[in-house]
Structure formats: structure tokens, C-alpha cells
Amino acid sequence: MNLQEPIKETKAPPEQVLDAAAACFMEKGYGGASLDDVARHMGATKGRIYHYFSSKSDLMHAVRKRAMELNFAVIRPGFDSDLPPVEKFRAMAHAHALHMMERQDYQTALFDSLHLHMTRGTSTGQDALVDDFITDRRAFEDMFREVLLAGQASGEFAFGTLSYALHTILATLNSTLYWYSPRNGDTPEIRQQIADEQVAMALRALGAMDPMTKDKT
Amino acid sequence: MNLQEPIKETKAPPEQVLDAAAACFMEKGYGGASLDDVARHMGATKGRIYHYFSSKSDLMHAVRKRAMELNFAVIRPGFDSDLPPVEKFRAMAHAHALHMMERQDYQTALFDSLHLHMTRGTSTGQDALVDDFITDRRAFEDMFREVLLAGQASGEFAFGTLSYALHTILATLNSTLYWYSPRNGDTPEIRQQIADEQVAMALRALGAMDPMTKDKT
DNA sequence: ACAGAAACATACTGATCGGTATGTTGTCAA
């Protein structure tokens, strides 16, 4: 029957629901945002939400899934490149840092959810859904972990414990979620510069030998 | 009559309420944790909470206040010392990083609250209370800002934009909130090592000349 | 010994929220 549309990808309504949910979860937190809030945010009612999602936690899971997909898509080009570790890391880190500023809603919702489920308490949803989301997160971290390991092996990086370094570096790249707000002067150039400086700091933190070590800015 | 106890510091009941609130707010988030949850967590009922605090947001404000007091107290010794900027930063950063791991409950609640009020929406409480809490946070950051500036002026630090560097470094030192969990092998030594490595990475990120590679001036 | 206040617990209320059941409208194929 539907052989005519295997690639057709219209702006599906569920996408709008996800956007509204991400925005509300970011503004009020998962527990603080009601489904009526989400519906009101997109000028609709709860009926629309429940037409596409079976529960609040299911909606949250969809938001997490979407956020994770975006994360993977953003760093994959850099990861798949055949650059040396330092340059590969630079590409991945820069893309990721930029992405954190451009999709604060999804990323904030994702991290809040991640954080809630790590500090014990599966209070918000089901275990199974959360588990494979933790698995995804692990896979994402592993992409960075692999690059750090390669760089360490080749002597381009010099850091201590891999696990600590990895988490700390990711926190560095995510840090804009906690202070950057696209206010008045939110030109793309500024975000570019922030990402540049963050990557530079991350590289120094990793002990990357700066090609221009004694360069002054 | 009470001349005998000017320094006596009994474990005041409100302190227990704050502890329970901090734990619950961390586990379920501010919106997700009910006051009955908090009461149950300390084996009491809501009556006890409302005997000391006038509302849920008032309780949250008290938790924030307490967390902020702890933050100041922890870094003040290093800040008040007359060490050179790099060593002063090291002392402050190390104490702060350790503190993040030891008081995850209060700090997580504090950061969640901070984050919620920065991503717009004063949905959780009153404006006035939040404003002077933002002021306190600014004051805390300024203590690090001052040290970074001093280090930059003396040539011990070499970073880009001060504001970006400051936020990124603080995110680095706070990063344990998002992955460290006092699990099985949670000896104080391990926390000490984590803090050490984090400070080392922060110093490299700030462009501090490593005593290993470059002799101290 | 006794009044009163501090320190809670118990019982209740109005509002809100997640979820469901049902109604309404547009679309499209036969």
C-alpha cells in the first residue's frame, strides 16, 4: 500500500510535541512541568500528547532518544574522519560544544534525566527504558574515550586516569548548559568563539602539546 | 542562665530537615519531591517541616543558603592565604572539588535550583529570595575570578576570555556531581585523587606552566 | 506545681496533575 513514500519525511507533529516537551522540561524540570504546560506551550491540549505518547515518562523517553540521536549525529563526522587523534578530538569537541548551545532544550532535559537516574531512584519511569538509554550514553562516551586512548597511545595526549579525564572533559564541553543563555548578542560568531575557547582549554587540560606553545593571544 | 553555651552547637532539628530536603531534592528534583517525601525521609511528618519553614520554596531557599554557606567556608582558607595565584587557585579548587563529592546532596540541589532559574521561569518561588541567591553565587564566582585575574596579570595563567574560562573551570570542578557516586570503593583517598587530577587538568586548561615541564619562577 | 510555649503529629481541604473516556472535525478511499 504505502510503497510510494519510503523517504518522505514531513515535519511530523510528534516532532512539535517533542520540542514543546523539551522546552518545558528544561524550564521547569521533569517533575515540575505538567503535561498541560507542554500542551499549552504548543497551543494544544493534552489530547494531542496522548495521541502520540502513552505516558509522561514515555514522552520523556522520546525526548531523551531524540537528544541522544542528535548528539551522535553531531560528533560522528569528526569521529569517522581519519584525522590524527588530536585533530579528531578537536573536531568532535567543537561540534559538540556548539551543539550544546544550539539545542539547550533537548540537552538540558537529557542531562537532568541522566542525573536523576544516577543519583538513585527510578522514580520517574520504567527501568528498561532507562537502561538502554544509559547504554546509549555509554556508547557516546566511548567514542570520546576511544579518541582519548588513541591520543594517549600516540603520545599526543598526556593526562592521568582516563575515566576521570573523560568525564571532566565532557563536563567542560557541556558547561554552557549552565551559564550560557542566547540573549541579546547571541550571534553565531560568539557561539563559535566560545566553542573555540572551550576546545582550546580542553586540549590543554588533556596535556595536548600545543603546536604554538609559546603563542600569546 | 544560658551563659554556659555560647559556642555549644547542638544538632538543631532544622538541620535535619535541611538534610532530608537536600537528599530528596537531589533524588527526585525539586518539582518531583513532595514534602511528604522529605518528611518520610527523616521519619517524621509535614508538621515538622512547616514548624520551621513557611513553604516548600522557603525550604528550598534554606537549602540553597546552607549550600552556599558551605561553599564559601570551604574555599575561604585558600582565598585568604597569601600564596601566589597559582597556589591559591590550587588550594581553593582542590577544596571545592573535594567538597562537591562530599556534599553531593546540597550541591546538586543548589545547582538544579540555579539552573532552573537561569533557563527562565521563576516558577518555583519568589523573585526576591532568588535574586540575593544569584548575588551570592556571583560573589562566590568572583573569588575565583579575582584569583584568575591575578594569575593572568602575573603571567602565571594564560587563557582567553576570562568569563568563559571561569565558567568552564568551575564546571570542571563541579563535574563530579554528574558522574561520581560514593559506591563500593569510596575511600577518602580515591576522592583525594580525583580532586588532584581535576585540579591538575584545570591548571593546564588555564595555561598554568606545569612545574614538571617548566621550572617555577 | 503549673502556665505557656515549643515541637511536633493528625486530620483535613482545595487545587492540580496524570491518565482515560468520549466527542468532534478533517481526510481520503471506494
Add this chain to the structure above:
DNA sequence: TTGACAACATACCGATCAGTATGTTTCTGT
């Protein structure tokens, strides 16, 4: 034209929650 289904809106329900009102016990000063 119709009827069947998708895509919602509307109305409603039981549970939960912040907040309050009121009891009950323990401490305290006099």
C-alpha cells in the same frame, strides 16, 4: 455519499500535593 480512520479537543476521574487548622506531648521558666 459514505464510512472509516486519523488527529485532535473536551470532559471527567482518582490520586497526589502544598498548605492549614487543630490536636497532643514535652519542655521551660517561675
